[in-house]
Amino acid sequence: MEPLRLGVPVVVLAGVLGAAAPLQAVERVVRFATQPAGRTTGLQGVYLCEAAPSLTTPAEKDGELWFFTKEGRFSRSPRGGFSLQALAEASGARSNEGVYWIEKDRLKLAMVGGTVLADVAFARASAEHVIGPIGSSPSAPRLTIERKETQDLVLGGLKAVPARPVKAGTRFDAVYARVADPRDGQWTFRADGHFSRESSAAAGAAVVSTGTYAFEEYTLRLVLAGGEVQTLTVAAVGDTDEAGRPETLWCEGARLRRH
DSSP states (O other): OOOOOOOSSOOOSSOOOOTTSOSSOOOOOBOOOOOOTTOBOOOOEEEEEOOOOOSSSOSSOOOEEEEEOTTSEEEESOOSOOOHHHHHHOSSBOTTEEEEEEETTEEEEEEGGGTEEEEEEEEEOOOEEEEEEEEOOSSOOEEEEEEEOOOOEEETTEEEEEEBOBOTTOOOOEEEEESSOTTSOEEEEOTTSEEEEEEEOTTSOEEEEEEEEEEEBTEEEEEETTSOEEEEEEEEEEEEOTTSOEEEEEETTEEEEEO
């Protein structure tokens, strides 16, 4: 994605923990800015935006998850579980949230109460051209060219594809592994409501977490074997098979693909 064009002054979006700080910092919440009068909003839904490829990282990376409400609010790759309705009704915004409006080919973003302003290139993806069935005429066969509309967006020059919630109560048997690094972040979901998650430790040893899981729209709720509860932001991308398993899950900043 092209670099964000930031306005000034730039403020610190999150506090830095000191040595004596608690293990969890409370994120600052500020008021939402107000869009300029007469500006276009209207985006409604969730999109997974591709990450720009580079020479030093895998060609296919995790990407960013964008939430938009038609009233003009957005959230960028939120963590800790998510609800579009809660975003629309929230009284305050976190550092990765704000308001947006569209000016021609630019998506304008106002964060931290309007103190931080940014914009990215924006477009609705062009309709795809699909070769239709071969017809016939008195003289010779002909090809019919049809137009297929797409819901994709283009953000910062990169394709952004629609994502969707995982229906509450969904359970399935599936193994998912992180696209950017299949050795790290492998998840196993079971139809009985249990899961296991394997990740690599600093010393190279595998760390395994187990417990129960529950999907709730854009939230994955985990109850670990020791009783700890975790909530993660999740969205489904791509086709869903006959067993109800999405091809791809975006989970807390990582894109996971079904094995």
